[in-house]
Amino acid sequence: MSDNQHDIFFARIEQNIRQHAKHQRITLSELAAGIDMTEAGFYKMLSTESIKVKTLRKIAEFLKIPIHTFFGEFVSPRGSAQSPSWKPDQIGITESHAEYAAERDGLKRQIELLESQIADKNKIIELLSR
Structure with missing residues (x-):
């Protein structure tokens, strides 16, 4: 992430913390x-x-909001959204579902391989314990 992307990312988080607190009338x-x-x-x-x-988790719990709300645009409970000043690809969030x-x-x-190895080891233990 470039310095500019880093700055935008943290600015968005800080802005959302401030806006959610302000909306709830919490200093x-x-x-x-x-x-x-x-x-x-x-x-x-x-x-x-x-x-x-x-x-961030503590802040979200205190404000009673999901933690992911710090990373997107601020949306008040009345539904009005502020226009985002960044896009996911600006902060390196471009991985596809695939x-x-x-x-x-x-x-x-x-996991399947490890479970198979555990089963094999259990068989060996069983044979050795006879």
């Missing part, structure tokens, strides 16, 4: 306290673009 100070962070630490996290998934399906199939084959 960022209250949000920080609600996720057991100091206000200074919370603002530093936003300004240094060092938001961990664990922290790529994931191929990876999933490969993992399934690995």
Whole structure:
């Protein structure tokens, strides 16, 4: 991800955190306290673009919203959406469904192979224990 894409990505997350808190009439100070962070630490996290998934999860739980809402355009409960300032391909989200399906199939084959190996080892143990 280029520096510009990185900046856009984190700017979108920060913007969504701020907008969801504002929509719920929660100050960022209250949000920080609600996720057991100091206000200074919370603002530093936003300004240094060092938001961990664990922290995003806490923020989402505190705001009672799904975590994925931080990554898309802000949509208020009334249904009005703000025009997104980025597109998925700008932040490296271009993998196709086919790529994931191929990876999933490969993992399934690995699981089957491992289960077969376990079954073989269990047979060996059974024979040796006789």
